[in-house]
Amino acid sequence: xKHLRSIEELGVEGLRHLLDLSDHMAEINRxxxxxxxxxxxxxVVSLFFEDSTRTRLSFETAAKRLSADTMxxxxxxxxxxxxxxxxxTIETVAAMGVDAFVVRHKSSGVPWQISRWTExxxxxxxxxxxxxxxxxxxxxxxxxxxLNRLDGFDGLHIAIVGDxxxxxxxxxxxxxxxxxxxxxxxxxxxTLLPPSLKGWPVDVVHHIDDIVAKVDxxxxxxxxxxxxxxxxxxxxxxxxxxxxxxxxxxxxLQQHTLVMHPGPMNRGVEIAVDPAELPGSxxxxxxxxxxxxxxxxxxxxxxxxxGLAGEG
Amino acid sequence: xxxxxxxxxxxxxxxxxxxxxxxRRAEQRADVRIIDGFVTDVRAGLDPEDGETVLDATGCMVxxxxxxxxxxxxxxxxxxxxxxxxxxRAAARGGFTAVVxxxxxxxxxDSLAVVEMVRRLGEQAGLCEVLPSGCITMGRAGEALAxxxxxxxxxxxxxxxxxxxxxxxxxxxxxxxxxxSLGITLAQHCEVSRLTEGAVMxxxxxxxxxxxxxxxxxxxxxxxxxxxELCRLTGAPVxxxxxxxxxxxxxxxxxxxxxxxxxxxxAPHHFTLTDEMLSGFDPIYKVNPPxxxxxxxxxxxxxxxxxTIDAIATDHAPHSPELKxxxxxxxxxxxxxxxxxxxxxxxxxxxxxxxxxxxxxxxxAAIAGVADRHGRDIxxxxxxxxxxxxxxxxxxxxxxxLASKSRNTPYAGRSVRGKVRHTIFxxxxxxxxxxxxx
Numbered sequence: 244x245k246h247l248r249s250i251e252e253l254g255v256e257g258l259r260h261l262l263d264l265s266d267h268m269a270e271i272n273r274x275x276x277x278x279x280x281x282x283x284x285x286x287v288v289s290l291f292f293e294d295s296t297r298t299r300l301s302f303e304t305a306a307k308r309l310s311a312d313t314m315x316x317x318x319x320x321x322x323x324x325x326x327x328x329x330x331x332t333i334e335t336v337a338a339m340g341v342d343a344f345v346v347r348h349k350s351s352g353v354p355w356q357i358s359r360w361t362e363x364x365x366x367x368x369x370x371x372x373x374x375x376x377x378x379x380x381x382x383x384x385x386x387x388x389x390l391n392r393l394d395g396f397d398g399l400h401i402a403i404v405g406d407x408x409x410x411x412x413x414x415x416x417x418x419x420x421x422x423x424x425x426x427x428x429x430x431x432x433x434t435l436l437p438p439s440l441k442g443w444p445v446d447v448v449h450h451i452d453d454i455v456a457k458v459d460x461x462x463x464x465x466x467x468x469x470x471x472x473x474x475x476x477x478x479x480x481x482x483x484x485x486x487x488x489x490x491x492x493x494x495x496l497q498q499h500t501l502v503m504h505p506g507p508m509n510r511g512v513e514i515a516v517d518p519a520e521l522p523g524s525x526x527x528x529x530x531x532x533x534x535x536x537x538x539x540x541x542x543x544x545x546x547x548x549x550g551l552a553g554e555g
Numbered sequence: 556x557x558x559x560x561x562x563x564x565x566x567x568x569x570x571x572x573x574x575x576x577x578x579r580r581a582e583q584r585a586d587v588r589i590i591d592g593f594v595t596d597v598r599a600g601l602d603p604e605d606g607e608t609v610l611d612a613t614g615c616m617v618x619x620x621x622x623x624x625x626x627x628x629x630x631x632x633x634x635x636x637x638x639x640x641x642x643x644r645a646a647a648r649g650g651f652t653a654v655v656x657x658x659x660x661x662x663x664x665d666s667l668a669v670v671e672m673v674r675r676l677g678e679q680a681g682l683c684e685v686l687p688s689g690c691i692t693m694g695r696a697g698e699a700l701a702x703x704x705x706x707x708x709x710x711x712x713x714x715x716x717x718x719x720x721x722x723x724x725x726x727x728x729x730x731x732x733x734x735x736s737l738g739i740t741l742a743q744h745c746e747v748s749r750l751t752e753g754a755v756m757x758x759x760x761x762x763x764x765x766x767x768x769x770x771x772x773x774x775x776x777x778x779x780x781x782x783x784e785l786c787r788l789t790g791a792p793v794x795x796x797x798x799x800x801x802x803x804x805x806x807x808x809x810x811x812x813x814x815x816x817x818x819x820x821x822a823p824h825h826f827t828l829t830d831e832m833l834s835g836f837d838p839i840y841k842v843n844p845p846x847x848x849x850x851x852x853x854x855x856x857x858x859x860x861x862x863t864i865d866a867i868a869t870d871h872a873p874h875s876p877e878l879k880x881x882x883x884x885x886x887x888x889x890x891x892x893x894x895x896x897x898x899x900x901x902x903x904x905x906x907x908x909x910x911x912x913x914x915x916x917x918x919x920a921a922i923a924g925v926a927d928r929h930g931r932d933i934x935x936x937x938x939x940x941x942x943x944x945x946x947x948x949x950x951x952x953x954x955x956x957l958a959s960k961s962r963n964t965p966y967a968g969r970s971v972r973g974k975v976r977h978t979i980f981x982x983x984x985x986x987x988x989x990x991x992x993x
Contacts, residue, residue: 251764328877328881329880329881329882330880350882350883351765351767351883351884352767352835352836352882355835355836355837356836356837356882356883370766371766371767371884372767373765373766373767374766411766414764414766438758438759438762438763438771439760440763441759441760442760443763443764
């Protein structure tokens with residue numbers, strides 16, 4: 244594997260391989276000194292053209308635990324503000340000797356453009372509405388460990404609730420969950436669905452009450468407040484009434500049902516209940532697992548193949 | 556007022572030998588003699604005379620010069636992407652003896668000064684006739700009418716805000732009513748902009764998967780429908796630029812069946828490429844209106860075959876590499892077209908060669924109001940604007956080989972059939988064996 248740009252590109256074999264590798268990384272993360280020399284001498288550059296806290300820190304933590312050198316490039320302090328083009332930025336940074344770019348950009352497809360201009364590996368940390376493959380990996384890893392489903396998701400029913408149309412998380416999760424065998428249901432009004440779902444391995448319902456008591460995983464997406472201005476929903480109040488996880492709905496969840504969210508959460512909008520009071524919430528575990536799966540991705544792309552032996 | 560019949564750049568005698576004359580009449584093997592800018596003799600077996608330039612046309616078609624009613628020459632304002640001269644050279648290499656320059660320059664074609672400058676630059680280049688279009692509204696802003704009468708008096712026949720559709724139905728109605736009394740043609744870029752805010756590519760399965768904002772077909776079709784009805788109301792001619800959807804083609808077909816004075820064009824990329832090309836997020840495939848689905852491609856081809864669509868027009872839209880390397884949602888739309896139009900038409904359209912030439916030559920010449928000097932049957936006495944092309948030559952498109960200043964062709968590496976060999980403009984061989992002479 245040269246790049247990790249999308250789950251669609253990764254395929255089911257690559258997905259399973261990275262999840263297995265994440266188990267090894269999770270074991271490292273449980274050690275007293277969670278650091279190994281696997282990527283010593285490798286340089287990983289974080290290129291964040293869009294704000295992010297958890298994803299950037301998660302990648303940097305992952306790289307450091309594998310002993311890679313890390314550099315961070317954020318738009319606010321860079322030459323991009325002086326008018327430097329994307330290509331010039333990439334070629335300039337690449338000239339310093341870089342093994343991988345971790346890229347976050349508000350425009351869909353930027354990781355594909357960048358991979359045409361550099362020999363380094365490109366890891367998509369979120370591109371526009373398109374994909375966020377490491378989020379899908381950590382989501383799969385979280386479900387797999389929390390429900391003990393090492394062999395796959397056959398028979399699992401997962402609902403993804405909210406603004407699917409503008410969600411890179413949904414575009415990665417749908418393919419990943421389905422590839423592992425889950426039944427995926429999208430829960431959204433038509434205005435928050437993509438214009439066409441042709442070819443998507445999903446079914447659709449338009450009210451959360453239709454599925455809340457049935458699913459094994461309830462995946463709540465962030466509802467962005469600016470969507471209000473685009474006539475996509477009448478009001479946040481109405482959104483919460485039809486699609487929010489309210490205390491009444493939380494009571495209807497099955498005992499084993501997981502509640503997930505990619506963060507950052509809009510309290511009182513998509514989750515109108517204290518997550519600490521949701522027994523099925525694995526939102527904190529998602530963040531923890533993010534480090535392990537990102538270590539797996541970096542190791543798989545940059546590792547020498549000599550394994551993970553040695554303590555840090 | 557410019558007198559279009561004053562051709563000061565004529566040349567001596569030219570003899571085109573060994574070719575087949577292809578115009579509205581039956582094909583005929585004939586040599587063509589040109590003296591002082593006009594065809595003087597069309598017969599088999601003409602012998603070269605002393606001092607005559609002889610152009611070999613063995614295996615080639617000798618047809619009326621092509622007319623592209625939709626090109627962006629970028630001057631004034633974007634000379635790094637194209638100039639009137641470089642665009643004229645690309646046009647000549649593509650077999651075009653006349654082009655209509657779109658008005659979205661900086662400043663735009665809403666004043667006599669800009670229109671006359673573009674025309675003068677075209678005359679100075681001397682590679683083809685550059686026909687400036689005029690804006691429908693000042694600054695293409697959709698608020699106040701441009702000075703139609705003043706621009707028309709300077710020779711402008713086609714008025715358009717291309718790049719923008721005229722959103723305001725009242726303003727469009729007034730433009731048609733006022734324009735009708737002048738005998739001009741309004742050309743509409745059909746796009747209801749409220750439905751395409753932020754749009755990057757065709758709205759459908761592909762954009763849904765790629766997470767890219769969609770440009771719905773209905774944004775085009777609503778304006779096609781509106782302007783057909785405004786045409787019915789006012790009786791003023793309407794030309795539809797770059798039709799891209801199946802429904803748009805159907806609407807125009809029905810309007811023609813009703814006898815309305817509507818005309819339409821289609822661009823080669825809309826009958827050769829689909830939205831799937833954007834799967835790699837390369838802005839080279841970003842164009843407005845966007846590449847659509849296979850059903851639309853089939854419908855556009857059918858519209859070209861059955862006469863619903865009158866002209867192949869390239870929407871030649873040069874952009875510098877820096878702009879086409881921006882993220883997909885920020886990169887400007889548009890692709891080159893002038894130097895690949897004939898080849899793509901021959902390669903992709905399953906219609907007789909004479910019909911292809913009709914779509915490239917005399918039908919667009921009529922829309923542009925230049926049928927007195929372009930697209931005429933090749934016979935003694937007509938102005939010598941002539942294209943000689945080999946309809947069978949197989950070649951591979953290479954962006955480095957283009958005369959345009961820009962390189963944004965989506966066809967680089969594509970094998971195509973049919974190539975322009977010579978272009979004769981006002982009697983002068985401006986392209987000989989594919990090489991521009993000026």
